[in-house]
């Protein structure tokens with residue numbers, strides 16, 4: 001008790017970089033990013049370092065960081081963090097859970113303050129977050145969770161849709177409300193989403209709430225069906241096929257301004273633009289802004305200015321401090337190839353000099369992650385409220401628009 005509060009690490013990048021340097025590990029930024037994800041996974045899974053050392057043997061790790069080096073890196077990262085009196089986002093959760101467990105009076109105080117709990121995006125809850133939720137709840141049952149197992153995206157950092165899928169069996173008498181009427185997307189999108197998700201655990205059968213408006217200018221049948229989805233081996237092949245399909249559409253009479261390409265991460269834009277140019281199709285990137293107006297560039301400039309004013313900052317060469325600052329913001333020194341570099345866990349990596357740079361390991365809520373282009377929030381009052389003392393779970397209709405936001 002007492003003393004100075006520890007500082008919260010904005011991202012693990014810088015401390016991990018120092019740890020790797022101290023251990024003389026030659027690792028690139030991608031491997032460090034994977035190490036950060038491993039640290040998150042270990043901590044939200046509540047796994048002590050010794051247990052991780054064993055578990056790491058059977059995990060898929062970067063070639064430069066086999067199990068023993070990865071474990072050593074975790075250990076050094078934790079040590080450096082403790083020495084600097086800093087805590088990361090997982091520590092905040094761990095410390096809160098530990099406090100509620102060891103100090104029942106604090107748990108009581110929290111429970112008095114909050115009576116009813118609503119958890120959104122419940123498909124992406126980690127064991128540690130679930131533990132916290134249970135500690136907040138105590139013996140009460142005033143809980144409503146909302147989620148869609150088909151929108152699970154954080155498994156690689158230890159989240160699991162199991163809590164959502166098993167909710168009814170864990171909470172006897174829970175009321176399940178299936179939100180399958182979809183107000184967001186047009187019927188062809190929903191029918192494609194239904195086809196893609198059919199048979200998966202917790203899959204919903206989405207029902208369009210509205211029929212597609214038919215402007216007079218629309219070519220009959222233009223949006224009647226998306227046909228089958230096609231997967232390509234590489235981003236380049238995908239971009240070329242998309243460009244060829246667009247060129248064919250235009251040749252068939254569709255006006256170019258009626259065509260849009262929705263992509264998942266900004267780094268893909270360059271590939272699409274190149275493929276479209278090769279196919280003789282002019283394209284405009286929406287949201288393209290000047291370099292110094294990019295939010296991430298502005299952020300870096302603010303951080304660098306702060307560092308320049310900080311008289312207590314350690315005297316290190318300029319390139320080192322600049323590199324530390326931008327690395328801390330999640331940037332890498334590798335030029336984007338226009339494609340998305342696959343992570344070892346199959347998820348795309350979005351870090352690059354030109355991509356938005358919120359670190360993938362930074363503490364951020366799903367809502368902030370999505371805030372770029374899709375309004376995710378809607379007043380919960382429009383949903384049926386859970387009856388008191390009866391936990392309810394609502395499965396959300398998947399939006400069916402997985403490619404419309406860009407990180």
Ligand SMILES: Nc1ncnc2c1ncn2[C@@H]1O[C@H](COP(=O)(O)OP(=O)(O)OP(=O)(O)O)[C@@H](O)[C@H]1O
Nearest residue numbers: 148151182183184375376377378382396397398399
């Ligand atoms: N009853 C309704 N009538 C009209 N429009 C609605 C209704 N309910 C939701 N919508 C619209 O549907 C869209 C999606 O709603 P909302 O974001 O609440 O869905 P969600 O299930 O939380 O989505 P996600 O699965 O992406 O988190 C919003 O544009 C919202 O305005």
